[in-house]
Amino acid sequence: MNANQRKMVYRVLPYAILTLIGVCFLLPLLWVLVSSIDPNAMQSLKMPARFTGANYADVIASRENQRAFLIGLVMSLGQAVLLVILGLLAAYPLSRYQMKYKKPFMLTILFMTSLPITAVMVPVYQLFLSIKLYDNTFGVILFYVASALPYGIWMLKNFMDSVPSDLEEAAWVDGASVFGGLRKIIAPLMVPGICTVAIFTFSGSWGNFFVPYILLNTPEKFPASLKLYQFFGLYGMVDYGKLAAFSVLYAMPSVILYILSQRFMSKGFGLQGGTKG
Amino acid sequence: MSGLAIEIGRGKRKNKSWIYFLFPSVAVMLVFFIYPILLTFFYSFTNLALTGESARQLKFIGVDNYIRMFEDPTVRVSIWNTLIFLVGSAVIGQQVLGFLIALLMKHKNRMFRRVIGTIVLAGWVTPEIVCALCLYSFFGDEGTLNSIFSLFGLPAVTWLYTVPMIAIILGNIWHGTAFSMLVFQAALDDVPSEMEEAAVVDGASRWQILIKIVLPFIKSTITTNMMLVTLQTLGVFGLIYAMTGGGPGTATTTLPIFMYNQAFVNYQLGYGTAISLLLLLMGIVLSLFYIRSMKE
Amino acid sequence: MANGRRALLFAITTVVCGSILLAGCSDSKSGGTKKTITITYRDDGAGENGTLYKWLKDVAAKYSNDKVEIKQTPIQASEGDYFAKIALALKSKDTAPDIVTEDTFMINSDASAGYLSPLDDRLKDWSDWTNGSFIEAMKKGVTASDGKIYGVPYNTDSRGLWYNKNIFKQVGLPENWVPKTWDEVLDAARTVQQKAGSDVVPIWMNMGKATGEATSMQTYEMLLYGAGERLYDDKSGKWIVKSQGILDALNFVATVNKEKLGPPLSKVLNGQAGNTSSREYLPKGKLAISLDGSWIPGNYLENGAAPWPEYKDVLGFAPMPTSKGQAPGSITLAGGWALSIPKNAQHKDEAWDFIKFALNKENTEKLVIASGNITVRADVAKDPEYTKMPFNEIATDYLKNAEFRPAQDKYPEVSTQIQTMVESVASGTAPDAAAAKYAQDVTRIVGADKTIEK
Numbered sequence A: 001m002n003a004n005q006r007k008m009v010y011r012v013l014p015y016a017i018l019t020l021i022g023v024c025f026l027l028p029l030l031w032v033l034v035s036s037i038d039p040n041a042m043q044s045l046k047m048p049a050r051f052t053g054a055n056y057a058d059v060i061a062s063r064e065n066q067r068a069f070l071i072g073l074v075m076s077l078g079q080a081v082l083l084v085i086l087g088l089l090a091a092y093p094l095s096r097y098q099m100k101y102k103k104p105f106m107l108t109i110l111f112m113t114s115l116p117i118t119a120v121m122v123p124v125y126q127l128f129l130s131i132k133l134y135d136n137t138f139g140v141i142l143f144y145v146a147s148a149l150p151y152g153i154w155m156l157k158n159f160m161d162s163v164p165s166d167l168e169e170a171a172w173v174d175g176a177s178v179f180g181g182l183r184k185i186i187a188p189l190m191v192p193g194i195c196t197v198a199i200f201t202f203s204g205s206w207g208n209f210f211v212p213y214i215l216l217n218t219p220e221k222f223p224a225s226l227k228l229y230q231f232f233g234l235y236g237m238v239d240y241g242k243l244a245a246f247s248v249l250y251a252m253p254s255v256i257l258y259i260l261s262q263r264f265m266s267k268g269f270g271l272q273g274g275t276k277g
Numbered sequence B: 001m002s003g004l005a006i007e008i009g010r011g012k013r014k015n016k017s018w019i020y021f022l023f024p025s026v027a028v029m030l031v032f033f034i035y036p037i038l039l040t041f042f043y044s045f046t047n048l049a050l051t052g053e054s055a056r057q058l059k060f061i062g063v064d065n066y067i068r069m070f071e072d073p074t075v076r077v078s079i080w081n082t083l084i085f086l087v088g089s090a091v092i093g094q095q096v097l098g099f100l101i102a103l104l105m106k107h108k109n110r111m112f113r114r115v116i117g118t119i120v121l122a123g124w125v126t127p128e129i130v131c132a133l134c135l136y137s138f139f140g141d142e143g144t145l146n147s148i149f150s151l152f153g154l155p156a157v158t159w160l161y162t163v164p165m166i167a168i169i170l171g172n173i174w175h176g177t178a179f180s181m182l183v184f185q186a187a188l189d190d191v192p193s194e195m196e197e198a199a200v201v202d203g204a205s206r207w208q209i210l211i212k213i214v215l216p217f218i219k220s221t222i223t224t225n226m227m228l229v230t231l232q233t234l235g236v237f238g239l240i241y242a243m244t245g246g247g248p249g250t251a252t253t254t255l256p257i258f259m260y261n262q263a264f265v266n267y268q269l270g271y272g273t274a275i276s277l278l279l280l281l282m283g284i285v286l287s288l289f290y291i292r293s294m295k296e
Numbered sequence C: 001m002a003n004g005r006r007a008l009l010f011a012i013t014t015v016v017c018g019s020i021l022l023a024g025c026s027d028s029k030s031g032g033t034k035k036t037i038t039i040t041y042r043d044d045g046a047g048e049n050g051t052l053y054k055w056l057k058d059v060a061a062k063y064s065n066d067k068v069e070i071k072q073t074p075i076q077a078s079e080g081d082y083f084a085k086i087a088l089a090l091k092s093k094d095t096a097p098d099i100v101t102e103d104t105f106m107i108n109s110d111a112s113a114g115y116l117s118p119l120d121d122r123l124k125d126w127s128d129w130t131n132g133s134f135i136e137a138m139k140k141g142v143t144a145s146d147g148k149i150y151g152v153p154y155n156t157d158s159r160g161l162w163y164n165k166n167i168f169k170q171v172g173l174p175e176n177w178v179p180k181t182w183d184e185v186l187d188a189a190r191t192v193q194q195k196a197g198s199d200v201v202p203i204w205m206n207m208g209k210a211t212g213e214a215t216s217m218q219t220y221e222m223l224l225y226g227a228g229e230r231l232y233d234d235k236s237g238k239w240i241v242k243s244q245g246i247l248d249a250l251n252f253v254a255t256v257n258k259e260k261l262g263p264p265l266s267k268v269l270n271g272q273a274g275n276t277s278s279r280e281y282l283p284k285g286k287l288a289i290s291l292d293g294s295w296i297p298g299n300y301l302e303n304g305a306a307p308w309p310e311y312k313d314v315l316g317f318a319p320m321p322t323s324k325g326q327a328p329g330s331i332t333l334a335g336g337w338a339l340s341i342p343k344n345a346q347h348k349d350e351a352w353d354f355i356k357f358a359l360n361k362e363n364t365e366k367l368v369i370a371s372g373n374i375t376v377r378a379d380v381a382k383d384p385e386y387t388k389m390p391f392n393e394i395a396t397d398y399l400k401n402a403e404f405r406p407a408q409d410k411y412p413e414v415s416t417q418i419q420t421m422v423e424s425v426a427s428g429t430a431p432d433a434a435a436a437k438y439a440q441d442v443t444r445i446v447g448a449d450k451t452i453e454k
Helices: A003-035 A054-061 A063-096 A102-112 A117-130 A137-161 A165-173 A178-189 A191-206 A210-215 A224-234 A240-275 B003-014 B018-043 B064-071 B073-105 B110-125 B128-139 B144-151 B164-190 B193-201 B206-217 B219-234 B238-243 B255-265 B269-295 C002-025 C051-062 C079-090 C104-112 C136-142 C165-171 C182-195 C213-226 C244-258 C273-281 C296-300 C348-358 C361-371 C392-401 C411-426 C431-446
Strands: C035-040 C068-072 C099-103 C152-157 C159-164 C201-204 C238-242 C287-293 C315-318 C330-333 C335-340 C451-453
Touching: A003 A240, A003 B073, A003 B110, A003 B128, A003 B144, A003 B164, A054 A063, A054 A240, A063 A102, A063 A137, A063 A178, A063 A191, A063 A224, A063 A240, A063 B018, A102 A137, A102 B219, A102 B269, A117 A137, A117 A210, A117 B018, A117 B255, A117 B269, A137 A191, A137 A210, A137 B018, A137 B219, A165 A178, A178 A191, A191 A240, A191 B110, A191 B164, A210 A224, A210 C079, A224 A240, A224 B128, A240 B110, A240 B128, B018 B269, B064 B269, B073 B110, B073 B164, B073 B219, B073 B255, B073 B269, B110 B164, B128 B144, B128 B164, B128 B238, B164 B219, B164 B238, B193 B206, B206 B219, B219 B269, B238 B255, B255 B269, B255 C079, C035 C348, C051 C068, C051 C348, C051 C361, C068 C348, C079 C099, C079 C104, C099 C104, C099 C348, C104 C136, C104 C335, C104 C411, C136 C152, C136 C335, C152 C361, C159 C165, C159 C213, C159 C330, C159 C392, C165 C182, C165 C287, C165 C315, C182 C201, C182 C244, C182 C287, C201 C273, C213 C244, C213 C287, C213 C330, C213 C411, C238 C244, C238 C431, C244 C411, C244 C431, C273 C287, C273 C296, C287 C296, C330 C392, C348 C361, C411 C431, C431 C451
Parallel strands: C035 C068, C035 C099, C201 C287, C238 C451
Antiparallel strands: C099 C335, C152 C335, C159 C287, C159 C315
């Protein structure tokens, strides 16, 4: 093998491996994708005799589904935004200040997240009853924020650590406050990290059915996740086509969020290169 | 950096303004997360139950739940299952695969990156319950995997019953790898290209660059990611529950499944919380182990 | 600048904390002159097509009490989740409904927990209850271990062997099948296995943890009681943890699986198994015998989950024989549902008044006919409207030998141990090993002084 061939292999091999991985990752998705456009979808994968958009149309047309999606979006977006704001604020002193109990503090909150959420739900339920937050959408958002904060702070702090402090200090010279520096200098440089955390929290709560299941009672307040859980778990003769269509639609918001954020990520990359100049 | 900036910085960072930064987060966590966890801890010493005689009166029963836990053979099976699942799907599966994808994707065609990235991410952003549905149909008796097998003339396998552990491990790799991929992508983006370029000029091979420059640079990311992935995987519930329900028998009963069964199927909340604290302990021990190993 | 920053942080904190308080205030209920009676039941996902939904709407419309408004607050959940969610709701005055539907096997447990109000004082003034309109045996199902009554039953059920006459004819088995012993049941299954082709499942029993109470009741307890054993010894007040009857029952399960007479494990060990057999396999002629409940034809009605007009002619319903044909010859277990009033209910008197109306002869009859259940009222049982429904008469007839699950507050927990035991035998564990594990687990739950070996 001469040098040219070798170069060729090095160039093609990563594409080949990635394509293989991509195919493997695509396979489990095939069934939902195909079944969602199959008028006679079954539990097994098969080529549809004909294609239909009726499954999607039915799911979208249902007012109940529209409401569930809207509620889910409000909950998950609300959580992601609140979490990023609170998390950035908390991450700042943890990243920049000399603090005595920083490390134990970080580790403690992080360890708490290894408790399965199912374990804390009963105390949370009792808490929500006593402070009258039961069956309250905003209460669910607050709980989501609280349970995602440990990860959020941890990750944001790590992303923040990699932002060099000289840019920020230069801004101080120009008269910016600590908070101004965080908002105008650090946060924009952390866009990739913020996106990662935001997507992470968004998908976490968007997909969670157990928390709203325990903390909400009125079916009109149920988010899409709970709707799907019931869709999936309850019908005997499941209408697989509609289930698949619902699932695909349900996965969309997170996918779109990721595609959008990829644009930010490359921008974030470019900006960071600028710090070295 | 000018002396003036340092002066200002010291002034700014010396005051107690960190309280304002931390307070909102800490307040929310205290009320909605830490307090319930402390209650959980308290309940693990009680006979708290959802229904039946013991639901009428909460009784302090000391360490009975813990004694029961150590005598319960299913707990041992569950711990073992949890560890297999953890090592197979998180430590090896997601971590290595996620890094490999991130590494291979670097500097590749933008469109290609986007397509592969989106596919891998689809498994992650797809909510757990849909994932379980996808995986269920993938590993099912008449599922996609068996269809592929039959294309090659191989016999069908009842994946979820003959090799349930492998099925849930592969399922969790599929579901979780994107997280590691994202983390490593961001970390690799931070590796200064000058360092790599300089190494190339010095005649280093790709492998050497990876081992000598890239990996040391992202070492703390690896440890952090390892820890986060471990903590997440320890708590995986919905995926396993929907795919196998912890069965057949106890073949895929991990601690979260066992805990759920005790608390919400057997209605023994007190015992359930004790089990969940065992899980917490596992998380702490493993994390400390990672942190220790990073220091060395 | 510094002030601005602080102000913003302060604002965020205030918003977060303030909204907690605000959320608490916005909860107040609108006070009208009408009292709202809430009624909670399990919605199996059918929503406004559900039998209970339609029935309650109809009954509420006819209920002439303009001081009261009936509000449905169904819980959409699987059966197991429903009990957990109900237990949570009943704990607090804020969340407890005025009326709740209880599975009779949970009544004792929820009564012991102090979640339900006893109805004895109210019942003694209700002539329907005292004049024999309710079948006397059915009152046992709603009586807790303290001797008090905690619910008014509205339906019951029996269990037996459903079989597909077309398949039976094809393989040369009698179309009017009345097996006398377990061996005859197994032989019939073997005949089907040999002659009907590989895509027909000879016999289906629910055997998984995921099918919950269906595994305990339709499968294990039918076998155990048929072997002449009981779960709980009423005389000594102890749970039976070791006996030949337990092994006999498990051996039946083991035989079915060893000889591959049952469905594939992947189909039977998941939560949908009950629906798969009744709504898919049985109507499609892919299943010969199914050990299941009397409510199954409810699926096949015109507005049921799997309409199948031919079911009347194709299906047969045979009694489950005792193991060796010993007296009483056949066995069934009876369960059912009841309306109860939670201890934390806000409007107990109004709730009671509505229950009396909803469960009168006319209204109960509508409900049991629509849902395909068996009535608990003697007057309905005689009504031609009711008896003309196929299988209703046979199913009601089986109730003569009906057994009930032990009215013990530990039963739900013991039941999950049963499911674990049956599933482990189905997936290959030896019956004696599974039984030993069961003995150990039950002893741990009820205490060593409350168990007995035979």
